[in-house]
Amino acid sequence: MHLAYPAVLAVLLFCTGLYGVLARRNAILVLMSVELMLNAVNLNLVAFDVWLRDTLHAGQALTLFTITIAAAEIGIGLAIVLLVHRNRGTSHIDRLRDLAETDRTATDSDEATVADATDNPVGSPAGDPAGRPTDTRLTRGEATA
Amino acid sequence: MSATANLAASAAAVSGTPGFLSPTGVEILFLLVGLLTLGAAITAVTTRQLVHAALWLVVALGGIAVEYLLLSAEFIAWVQVLIYVGAVVVLLLFGLMLTRAPIGRSPDADSGNRPVALAVAVTAAAVLVTVVVDAFRTTWIDLEDGAPQGTTDVTGRILFQHWVLPFEALSVLLLAALVGAIVLSRRENGRNGTGGDGDGDGGTGSGTRAAGGGER
Structure with a gap:
């Protein structure tokens, strides 16, 4: 088999995942795109391992390790996303802008900062106080079901 | 981007002179499964229905498992099926349900920097495909001769020896x-x-x- 087939496929899958990471708004969809990028790397590792005929089979061993680390990463990442969703009522990464206030405080006066501070714990101004109780109720229903 | 895949694949086929016009069956199968995988991946990152994105991800990851099988890495293929298709996608669907993802089409699935993301991805794909095709133009994988390389026996042996x-x-x-x-x-x-x-x-x-x- 030509080596360019798996290499080009891995490149295209990686760039698809790159687009997903940059363009998606939901944090879980971003995690899905990260999984695509990791799978592209795994495909490259397996292809080059089969090509080089390594006696240690470092490519296949590293692929197994990458799969394990990706599984651990998705577990931790989902726990963080669920925690953020419980606290903020949203999992849209565009709305989590607590650390992105430098230009606003530089240009605006102090009252903008005060408005920011009162705005931020709510996350999305509309519909969040109604959203959080619904969420916990839904979770409890799933846990008992 | 599937047009890019076609173009890249045909470029890869043209550049390898020995097998051109007579690709082996493994290569044809690899190409078809690769196109399916790439299409599923692109649908997964562009669809506006969030649950469908997870389901298309199943198709993409299963396609990659088939590619591992075609590359004779048998154990890794089954590990991929078990962990990715079995555990990770179920975990992702679990997270989607728990964060109250909308079931139907959600108009705000993509953020505002989508054109920039598209430009970055297409540029990276163009550069990397050019470099990779140019670098591995005359490189071939021997799948037929020699001992099998990715069976459970071989993989377990090297994993627990080295x-x-x-x-x-x-x-x-x-x-x-x-x-x-x-x-x-x-x-x-x-x-x-x-x-x-x-x-x-x-x-x-x-x-x-x-x-x-x-x-x-």
């Missing part, structure tokens, strides 16, 4: 990730303090723990 220490370190890392997920799920339990939230958090923790056990 890679034991990383393997054990990795199991410690998995344990740490599992404990971390449980701690992340339980900390907010103590902060809120109500009984109802305790029930909900218990469900989340046990779900994460079950997924961690599956990964192991």
Whole structure:
């Protein structure tokens, strides 16, 4: 088999995942795109391992390790996303802008900062106080079901 | 981008002179499954229905497992099916449901910097495909002759002869990730303090723990 087939496929899958990471708004969809990028790397590792005929089979061993680390990463990442969703009522990464206030405080006066501070714990101004109780109720229903 | 895939694949086929116009059956199968995988991946990152994105991800990851089989890495293919298609996608669907993802079409699935993301991805794809095709123009994988390289026998032998220490370190890392997920799920339990939230958090923790056990 030509080596360019798996290499080009891995490149295209990686760039698809790159687009997903940059363009998606939901944090879980971003995690899905990260999984695509990791799978592209795994495909490259397996292809080059089969090509080089390594006696240690470092490519296949590293692929197994990458799969394990990706599984651990998705577990931790989902726990963080669920925690953020419980606290903020949203999992849209565009709305989590607590650390992105430098230009606003530089240009605006102090009252903008005060408005920011009162705005931020709510996350999305509309519909969040109604959203959080619904969420916990839904979770409890799933846990008992 | 599938047009790019076609173009790249045909470029790859043209550049390899020995097998051009007579590709082997493995190559044809690899190309077809690769196109399916790429199409499923592109649909997964562009669809506006969030649950459908997870289901298209199943198709993409299963396609990659078939590519592992075609590359004679048998054990890794089954590990891919077990962990990715089995555990990770179920965990992602679990997260989508728990964060109350909308079932139908959601118009705000893509953020505002979508054109920039598209430009970056297309540029990276063009540069990398050019470099990779140029670099591996005359490189061939011998799949026929020699001993099989990716059977469970071979992989288990090298994993437990040469890679034991990383393997054990990795199991410690998995344990740490599992404990971390449980701690992340339980900390907010103590902060809120109500009984109802305790029930909900218990469900989340046990779900994460079950997924961690599956990964192991």
